[in-house]
Amino acid sequence: MSVTDTSAMSWREWLLSERPQSRSQARLGRAYMTWRRFTANQLAVVGLFIILALVFVAIFAGLLAPYSPVVGDLRGSRLLPPDWAHWMGTDDQGRDILSRVIYGSRLTLYVIVLVALIAAPIGLVVGTVAGYAGGWTDAVLMRITDIFLAFPKLILALAFVAALGPGIENAIIAIAITSWPPYARIARAETLMVRNSDYIKAVEIMGASPGRIILRHIMPMCISSLIVRVTLDMAGIIIIAAGLGFLGLGAQPPLPEWGAMIASGRRFILDQWWVAAMPGMAILIVSLGFNLLGDGLRDALDPRSSGQ
Amino acid sequence: MSVDKNLLEVENLKVRFPTRTGVIEAVRGVSFSLGRERLGIVGESGSGKSQTGRAIMGLTDPRAEVTADRLEFDGIDLRSLPARERRALRGKRVAMILQDPKYSLDPVISIGRQIVETLRTHEKVSRAEARERALDMLAAVQIRDPKRVFDLYPHEVSGGMGQRAMIAMMLVAGPELLIADEPTSALDVTVQLDVLAILDRLVADRGMGLIFISHDLRLVSSFCDRVVVMYAGKVVEQLPASELANAQHPYTQGLLDCMPKIGADRHPLPVLARKAEWAA
Amino acid sequence: MTAALVADRVEVVFDQFRALKGVSVAVQPGESFGLVGESGSGKSTLLRAIAGLAPVASGSITVNGKPLGRRRDKAFYRQVQMVFQDPYGSLHPRQTVDRLLQEPLAIHGIGDSEVRIRRALEEVGLGSGFRFRYSHQLSGGQRQRVAIARALILEPSILLLDEPTSALDASVQAEVLNLLEQVRRDRKLTYLMVSHDLAVINHMCERLMVMQNGVAVEQLAAADLVSHNVAQDYTKRLLKASEGFVRAG
Known part of the structure; x- marks a missing residue:
């Protein structure tokens, strides 16, 4: 590569180089290949766009929302249908539904990010340790996982929330506690696949400790399938959070949580359909976005297409 | 059928795989002809x-593009043959043996039934007759107790036995051309020779044409009548197996030379110095 | 003795x-x-x-x-190292050559990894151009060279070789066998080598x-x-x- 050539083409060549000159070039090149595989799937890009839009709306909710999400005009604007002043209409408290949906995106994002940050690492650790250690450790950890898996997710979450008390933080904890077992199963399955491979044996005979092998050699092999699964589960998490909100066990009024908004719109569903339909649509779009993103990530991160 | 007419004519065979980063040319203009003989590639x-063997069989990946100036089996133009007739030809008149029987035998059907099914797809024979012929075929590949092996599943037999069963299945319909792609590479050396001896006898007895594809130049030269040496998708040299010691092309010479031999005390081993013009 | x-x-x-x-x-x-x-x-x-x-x-x-x-204790692994049969399976698919060679040094707390990695690559006939490649960017012979470099970087006295060339083409096999002979001479190593090929064993042992x-x-x-x-x-x-x-x- 010539020094003077700094066009976009040469950047691509630099990234795709078969002979990277530094650690960062190798890493960036790999990331770029993944990105190229991802963008080859147009629906996945649509999904990514939806999720980025969600994040954008959540960050700038204060600027984007035309009205207050909690204080409504009880005298003049109860249950107004969508019009130019209230794009999504108003609810029974006279609050602008668009503003509530916009602020609700913060709660949705809050829930899914926290659930993912709690559940995925628990699943990853439990699964990889069980898979690598085998024997008794495996049996004990996996039976615990089975017990959690045996309950329907929503029922178990309900039980936890009932015990911990209603509220959005408790809903998050409850959902996280109920969603790690599938991740543990996936991580264990991946671990069993790589555990006996020669590249793990090779680090074993370098004298690496089990902890180091799990953390530095096995976990990286499990993470991509876990990311895919977590992304695909996001839609389900939103729906469970909404379900808890709907049942009055999640976010408490007047928080503009989408599920709770549907619940409060239920009473007017026949005459004032928009009260329940607008947050429902938001849930639909975001769930769809995560599903499309997850599908795209599955193709892009598949270790079989990039690794061996 | 006249004896002097060639069984297979291949002229300028090309196999290309279009990929996102460009076209990969796996086979770049291969030509050879085959009579009722043993040809090693x-x-x-x-x-x-x-890929050459697969293209002749019509088993190339559908994404790939196969072209040839001539691709004839017993006077039949394989290029323009409809897929249905090509399928009928496969197994009946042209058969292929792959490297590992574990992957080419159906794991949930007993060995005997697989042979019977193969036979009945290509010939109208009664079940009883098909069974008789399958048992005869198993005996022909020197399986000592054909009746027992008939009912076994592929995972219940050893690699050598599995490969013999595979040969039995491929030869039961009496093909005229057999393509064997590394048929013994997955087997132990002593078993390898047994299987080759069986293959050798069947090919000779039935007057079949055989294409033996292998990476092992020494094995091929001891087994075949003629050898085609390929490098980077092209034929670099064709010669009678007995003349291998006098090979002209430096690639063939290098390939023969670089293998360790018992008794030849060469340290270090001569290595192959690849030249760009070989691939040109 | x-x-x-x-x-x-x-x-x-x-x-x-x-x-x-x-x-x-x-x-x-x-x-x-x-x-x-x-x-x-x-x-x-x-x-x-x-x-x-x-x-x-x-x-x-x-x-x-x-x-x-x-x-086995850590001292054992500094005396005995191993090269596996399948060069496609013995290198971690998500690690660069650099990272693969770093790992044994990190495990044993050996410093000056920069120098050692460069020297190890040099010794097995791979230039520094290979240092930041992933294993899927290498040919079978190059992978086996990396595996040999990884085994040698801890400076063991005994090398266990499990069919180190049986997955390679004949011409590549010759190169790898020559390399193994070379490093054995240079470092006065002890080899225990497994193979199904009598000619290879006859040549090497x-x-x-x-x-x-x-x-x-x-x-x-x-x-x-x-x-x-x-x-x-x-x-x-x-x-x-x-x-x-x-x-x-």
């Missing part, structure tokens, strides 16, 4: 030897 | 199956010793038992005069042991193969098979 990985 | 490596009546049992039925072998320092046999003969199992990768049911293994316990069904059939010097001075029928058959196909009649 030798080359290292990536030489296009397996 | 104490032997570099002694295995005394080693038995390995996997779930009732006796893969190794009391095999003994002694390898002298600086010697290259070959294990030959077909699949299921236990030759790889013996290697793995020494490396601590297979469960030893009974018998003892001694390295440089020191008997090994049930668990001074002495060898033929194995079958988990038992040692016989021990020979490499010269015995050349002069066909073998006692056992099984060895004779192997020797005959290595000469290629001979048409009956």
